[in-house]
Amino acid sequence: MNLIYYLIMMALALGLQHGVSDLVAIRGVAPDFILIAVCAVSLFAGRGQGTLWGLGIGFVEDALSGSLLGSHALALSLVGFISGSVMSYRSLQSAYSLNAGLIVGVLAILQHLLLYIIIIQGGAGLLQGLALGIVLPAIYTMFWALIIFAIVPESIWEKIYKTEPTPLF
């Protein structure tokens, strides 16, 4: 069952997001490791599981960050669904790390835009909001996604992909 791999991915993402991300933040702009983890699950397990994992980890994030309960859940379940729809491990083929990284970047823009609308509600000013709240975190998340997808050996990705999938229902 590949459930255990996804649990490890999410645990690592939570640990990185809450224990390490401030160390790599540049002027307050930090990468979103949880978004990368949700995209990675969708990459291997498809959009159905991506949606469920996005919803679950989103609720955990809402509870931890003290933001509106449901905001991250909504954004991440959409991210899980879309990433699973537009990519799969096999369809990305040899350049999977580059392709997956770029897709993560686009989805990070979508997620930050949603959170900006729900949580920040435009009060910060349009240009500043676009730069600090959406574009820069998305670019930085994409940068980290490229690194993560590239440095993890392909044998590990293969192992996760070939493990017997956990049935949804």
Added chain:
Amino acid sequence: MNKNSKPNTFWRDWLLLLAAILLALAALFFANDARSLGGLHALSLEIVGRLTEPVADLRSYLALGAENRRLREINAVLQLRNAQMAEAWYENARLRQLLGFKMTAPYDLIAATVTGRETRTGLASLLLDAGSDQGVKVNMTVVSADGLVGRVHSVSTSYCTVQAFDDRAFSCAAIVQRSRLEGMFKWEGYNRGILTGIYLSGDVRKGDLVVTSGTNSIFVPGLKLGVVSFIDEAESGMYRRIYVEPKVDMARLREVYIVRHTQEGAAR
């Protein structure tokens, strides 16, 4: 078409998405007025607390040398200040006695370590290794040696999350320490602290210390928020636009204290 887009899974996936969106929207609209800590909050805190604790321990260990040097310097300054404060306290006690005022009880502090933090733009929260077992409750004030850190947002048995002072949604009643003018501290944009509600004629100068006023009953009065960094005189209207530079360096925060003081005002 990827392996999960087969016809038999097509509708299942769309139904899952619909269910997920409905659940998230239901939570957004109906679950955000709940004050009590739900099972999800407690479980999330426990899991993430345990995940981040080794990282926090390692970071504390690595920062030990620099921290030690900084604390020695602070200790020397505080020794001197403490001597002055002790004199002032005895004088205050004597004058209170002369005037028939009651003495206020000192605050009881719970020590905690920052084990994790939320750093996404606009959101700022801290994860502390103290929970209901140590007597932590929702809305308790969290402080450091430099001033206000935030308020306890949710609590599990061993951990709690704090809405940090630099969270964009954070606001509190504040007072200019020198002139005793009251206003409201809040954040403008992503990173500018401002003091609102001070009339144009109000006596505020650059460098004035801004502290909590305690009038909103959540925060202990007199905690440092920041110093006035800029006063926009060009602003039209009845009020001055006063920018406040925060005192607490959130990035370097490791040890904090939770004040045993709740909204009910146990220590007030």
